[in-house]
Amino acid sequence: MAGVREQNRAETTARILAAARAEVAEHGADMSMRAVARRVGLVSSAVYRYFPTREALLTAMVVESYGRLDRALASADDADLPGGERWAVLGRATRAWAKDRTHEFQLIYGTPLPGYAAPPETVPAAAAVASHFLRVGAGSPVEGFGGVTLEGQLAGLVDEGLAASASGAAAVLAELAALVGFVTLELGGHLVGTADPAEPLFEALLARQARTLGLDGG
Amino acid sequence: MAGVREQNRAETTARILAAARAEVAEHGADMSMRAVARRVGLVSSAVYRYFPTREALLTAMVVESYGRLDRALASADDADLPGGERWAVLGRATRAWAKDRTHEFQLIYGTPLPGYAAPPETVPAAAAVASHFLRVGAGSPVEGFGGVTLEGQLAGLVDEGLAASASGAAAVLAELAALVGFVTLELGGHLVGTADPAEPLFEALLARQARTLGLDGG
DNA sequence: CACAAGCAAGAGCACCGCTCTCGAAAGGCA
DNA sequence: TGCCTTTCGAGAGCGGTGCTCTTGCTTGTG
Structure with missing residues (x-):
């Protein structure tokens, strides 16, 4: 259980969450998915694999x-x-x-x-x-x-x-x-x-x- | 005093404010200048003649x-x-x-x-x-x-x-x-x-x- | 080894705030 | 009346947004 794939997924999810928190801390609740994506070194569409919507994040x-x-x-x-x-x-x-x-x-x-x-x-x-x-x-x-x-x-x-x-x-x-x-x-x-x-x-x-x-x- | 020009300007300003209030009432504080402009029958750039910025509105x-x-x-x-x-x-x-x-x-x-x-x-x-x-x-x-x-x-x-x-x-x-x-x-x-x-x-x-x-x- | 699933990337759509330029209308003044 | 300045709406455009879709690469599995 908990294969490499699941673990990577969980890690990326956590990295996105951390980036989102940093983004909100610096720029307020009008957080942008693209800015979060840039912060974690992803393209914006990739973030949507982890959070289907901005509201979900x-x-x-x-x-x-x-x-x-x-x-x-x-x-x-x-x-x-x-x-x-x-x-x-x-x-x-x-x-x-x-x-x-x-x-x-x-x-x-x-x-x-x-x-x-x-x-x-x-x-x-x-x-x-x-x-x-x-x-x-x-x-x-x-x-x-x-x-x-x-x-x-x-x-x-x-x-x-x-x-x-x-x-x-x-x-x-x-x-x-x-x-x-x-x-x-x-x-x-x-x-x-x-x-x-x-x-x-x-x-x-x-x-x-x-x-x-x-x-x-x- | 209060020539036609000033009066028209005040009227348009009031119309924009009313439209903005209606927009906020229906769609919340994430009001968009373009939506307000559409509501008063103006193009968005015209609204900026009355309120220099969204924040001013x-x-x-x-x-x-x-x-x-x-x-x-x-x-x-x-x-x-x-x-x-x-x-x-x-x-x-x-x-x-x-x-x-x-x-x-x-x-x-x-x-x-x-x-x-x-x-x-x-x-x-x-x-x-x-x-x-x-x-x-x-x-x-x-x-x-x-x-x-x-x-x-x-x-x-x-x-x-x-x-x-x-x-x-x-x-x-x-x-x-x-x-x-x-x-x-x-x-x-x-x-x-x-x-x-x-x-x-x-x-x-x-x-x-x-x-x-x-x-x-x- | 072949196949299926998962994933990042990129292009693209419709929208946003805001700027700039242009032409038309309107008022002041000689 | 005729000019001239000011005002204003329209339109194009820039860089940004949320989100979708397609395309290929990678990766784990039968």
Whole structure:
């Protein structure tokens, strides 16, 4: 099994992915297949043997980027920290990752490509990222966040062991949206005239989130 | 003054802008100058007499979209409502506008075009949108949100009469980020597996924001 | 050894942003 | 009125794009 042919194919696939990532890092999400091809020393039509379409390549990159953010969060997380500080560490890691890899962040959370719908294979990767935050939030479940409809929607997360309570999971999701929104605004330059640099406002946001989620003990 | 020539020029400019908006609404932000030109019955090179570059056209559309969101918020706002409900109305109007005009929302708050920096002429338009929320937040200033550095950054907003206190303005900005983040995630399909439909989570978010901002009286 | 599959290359199609040149129309002025 | 300058639309063209198709070479297999 895994003959030379399969291995070469896998290697070339990986080289294309790496080239695409470099291309996106340097020139943004408007990555061109021809530029990627040039980078790996191929003619553009050859790349289509490995990724049938530009969108397929981007989707593969999205999955990869979720994995990278997941690993960044895993290595930043520290279960020994008190809840509020542990949440803050995850939040700072997310922001730092986004600022370090702007285009990758926007690949995941930015404007969807026209006519693009997140393919199923990205869902578990996205869930892995969210689970870090859900784990911390589970330490101190919030009650009374949302009504029965919302609780019903999120009951699945509790069943899968991703959350301690549906209400707490909802609160965490809302705070995740706040983190994504903050970073989106910062990367988009929307805070330039006001909260710039953005650290103080971000730290205040993290403190507020810890209070809202009841992570500071009590 | 305002001879026939100037008027014709203004009319054609407006027709191009309208065509561009329609094009973006139908095909997303990857609008093409040639498609816009076809829509107004011009050849592509003629469009460049009115907008020297694709980016210039997009910038004009961004300003226009800020204005539209501003008007949507102005017509939804109701100063007679109690603070929490008034905030919720603005939040719902923002979300409704974004869902109705997805591409326009993403033009403003989505992934910046590669190499794109928000031009100065967009700043007042963006401030007008934020001011609606700051006005409501001013009704019940939050204390102790952020430290002296943050207060110093936002002192300008207080001076301009846009906010009652720097601390309150900071809290409002953070909640604005939460709104943008929520809508971004929803439009990007990131809530599909969990809080879908998203209304219940959004309403829970609005309720939490009213509590956080102290808008429910007390 | 012969055959089939896999692959890179190249040409080509329709589209893109943008530039340049040209001719026609339009307004100002003597 | 007649000229002259400015404005503007059209068209061709450049280098780029995503993607397809054909052509041959290579490579592993029966």
